[in-house]
Each structure stands twice: as structure tokens, then as C-alpha cells.
Amino acid sequence: MFPFHTWLPDAHVQAPTAGSVILAGVLLKLGGYGFIRFAIPLFPDGAHLFAPLMIALSVIAIIYGALVAIVQTDLKKLIAYSSVSHMGFVTLGIFTFNQQGVDGAILQMLNHGLITSGLFLLVGIGYERTHDREIAKMGGWAVRTPLYAALFGFFLFASVGLPGLSGFAGEFLVLLGAFIANPMVAGASTLVMILAAVYLLYMYQRVFTGPLSPFLKGLGAKLTDVTPTEILTLAPLATLIVIFGVMPTLLTSSFAKSVETFLMSAISVVGQ
Known part of the structure; x- marks a missing residue:
């Protein structure tokens, strides 16, 4: 969380794909x-x-992560700063001290793990082909690798918080809990979600749409689409994102009583 986040972007950039997945x-x-x-x-x-x-x-953290992510030139750093923003939602939900906020914080932790792990896997898959992550060198990737572009778009929309995917439920509950605790905080956080859509969709537009960039064109036959093995690696994450997006109660029902106990003990001690 801000301001103790400064190690995170560099750690992601230096880490191999597996390290970034475990970290996220x-x-x-x-x-x-x-x-x-x-x-x-x-x-x-x-x-x-x-x-x-x-x-x-x-x-x-929510605002800072979103603003800094917009100007990133490295795909991994952009996703790392988006994680700073998403983790801001987690701490916001926890410290609302209400059922909705804490439920949302736990959901956000679980869903962020699924979504951002998928994004780092996809960045790693792309890096295996290009050996580069500079956004400025990309462009038109979907021309050669339509399935890769579709998978990246799926995880990206989940990260934005598209309803029906798991990223939506956690953020919605956190914002609901924040509104109960402080409507102004909820309003500011909601506006920042627009920034999240801006930097992620802008990145996708630069990397995947339009004509094929000279850099990607120069890779020739090396620029292949995702393999069946890579699809199988991503499939469990994508499946859970859809399931928990449609039925988030599968998760919330498993920890609702624990959250109630947590809140009752914290509030009762303070009230003494």
C-alpha cells in the first residue's frame, strides 16, 4: 500500500513470469x-x-496507482501500478469496518489474484515471442495473434471491473461499504475506476489494434498465437473469473460468518 509500494514495480520487472504470478x-x-x-x-x-x-x-493509493499506470511504457510496470490501485481498494474496504466493505476487500484480494496472475501470464507469453515489453514498439498484435488478443482482452475487462466478471463484485462491495462509512470517499474512489478503464483500454488499443507495427512485423514467423498448453494454463483462471463473477456468493457465503465475528469483536472491544 502507498507509500510502501516503491519496491513492487521493479520487483515485477526483474522477476520471471512465474515470480510475478506468485507475487501478484x-x-x-x-x-x-x-x-x-x-x-x-x-x-x-x-x-x-x-x-x-x-x-x-x-x-x-487508488488514485496514485491509476495516474502513474497511465504513463507507463512497460507492460509489466503498468500492471504492477494497477495492482497498487487495486490493493488500495482492499485496505479501503477493511477499514470501513462494515460487512460490505470487508466482504468486498476479501473478494478483491481473491479476484485480483486470479485476474492479475492471468495478465502477468499473458505478458510473459508475449515476451517469449518478442523479448520486449515496450508498449511503443507494439501495435496491431491482434492481426497476427487474434486468440492471444482475445484472451488479453478478457482478463483486461475483468481487471476494469466489467459486470459479470469477478473484478466487479469485490469493487462494488468495497464502494458500497465506503459509501456507508463516508460517501465522499466512495465518490472519489468511484471516479478513479474511470481512470482504470482509461489506462487499461488505452494500453490495449496501442498494443493490439491498428496495423502491425514494424517491430512486430520484423519478428516474422516468431510471432505465433497462443499454444494449446498456454490456453490450458489460462483456462482455470478464466473459468473461475466467470464463475465468481456470476455467482460471487459462492465466495462470500464461505467467509460471511467469519467477517461478522471479526467485526463484532473489533467493534465490541472499542465500545467498552
Whole structure:
């Protein structure tokens, strides 16, 4: 979370694809898990005292991550900064201290793991063909690799929060919880979601649409579409994104009572 995020973009750029997937899918969630499982139950008074600060930092992270992502020239760095923005939604939801916000934060952690892992896998698949991630060199990728472009578009729309895909439910619940806690915070965070659509769709337009760029044209036969093995690697993530997008209650019902207990214990201790 902001301002302790500065290591993340460089870590993603230097890491191999598998490292980025583990970092996005598992390690980034440890902070949110630590808040819910340890920090807030152990120190509820302090958590409530610093909740306004944490909410402010969360909103800054959401805005900052989106703004910085817009100007990135490296695909991995762009997705890394989008993760900063998405993790801002997680901490925002946790520190609303209501059922909707915390449910949304947990959903956001799980769904971000699925979606961003898929995006990093797709960037890695592209890098295997091009050995480059500079957005300016790309263009017209869909001409040669339509299936790759379609898969990238699917995960990108899930990251934007398209209704029917899993990214929508978590962000919606976080914003609902934020509205209950502070309508102004919810309003600011909602506007930033437009920025998320801008930087992701703008990136997709530059990389995949239009005529084939000279750089990609020069790759010749090396620029192949996704293989069956790569499709099988992405298929479980895509399937879960659709299932949890259509039926998010499959997840929320499994932890709803735990969230209720968490909130009751935190609120009751503070109320004493």
C-alpha cells in the first residue's frame, strides 16, 4: 500500500513470469490478510484510531496507482501500478469496518489474484515471442495473434471491473461499504475506476489494434498465437473469473460468518 509500494514495480520487472504470478497472486495478499487476521483483532482500539488515516492512504493509493499506470511504457510496470490501485481498494474496504466493505476487500484480494496472475501470464507469453515489453514498439498484435488478443482482452475487462466478471463484485462491495462509512470517499474512489478503464483500454488499443507495427512485423514467423498448453494454463483462471463473477456468493457465503465475528469483536472491544 502507498507509500510502501516503491519496491513492487521493479520487483515485477526483474522477476520471471512465474515470480510475478506468485507475487501478484499470493504475496500481495499477505498484508490484507495480516490486517484482518492479526493486526485489527489484536489492536482494535488502534485500528479504529488510525482508520481515517488508513482510508486516506487507501484513496491516495487508488488514485496514485491509476495516474502513474497511465504513463507507463512497460507492460509489466503498468500492471504492477494497477495492482497498487487495486490493493488500495482492499485496505479501503477493511477499514470501513462494515460487512460490505470487508466482504468486498476479501473478494478483491481473491479476484485480483486470479485476474492479475492471468495478465502477468499473458505478458510473459508475449515476451517469449518478442523479448520486449515496450508498449511503443507494439501495435496491431491482434492481426497476427487474434486468440492471444482475445484472451488479453478478457482478463483486461475483468481487471476494469466489467459486470459479470469477478473484478466487479469485490469493487462494488468495497464502494458500497465506503459509501456507508463516508460517501465522499466512495465518490472519489468511484471516479478513479474511470481512470482504470482509461489506462487499461488505452494500453490495449496501442498494443493490439491498428496495423502491425514494424517491430512486430520484423519478428516474422516468431510471432505465433497462443499454444494449446498456454490456453490450458489460462483456462482455470478464466473459468473461475466467470464463475465468481456470476455467482460471487459462492465466495462470500464461505467467509460471511467469519467477517461478522471479526467485526463484532473489533467493534465490541472499542465500545467498552
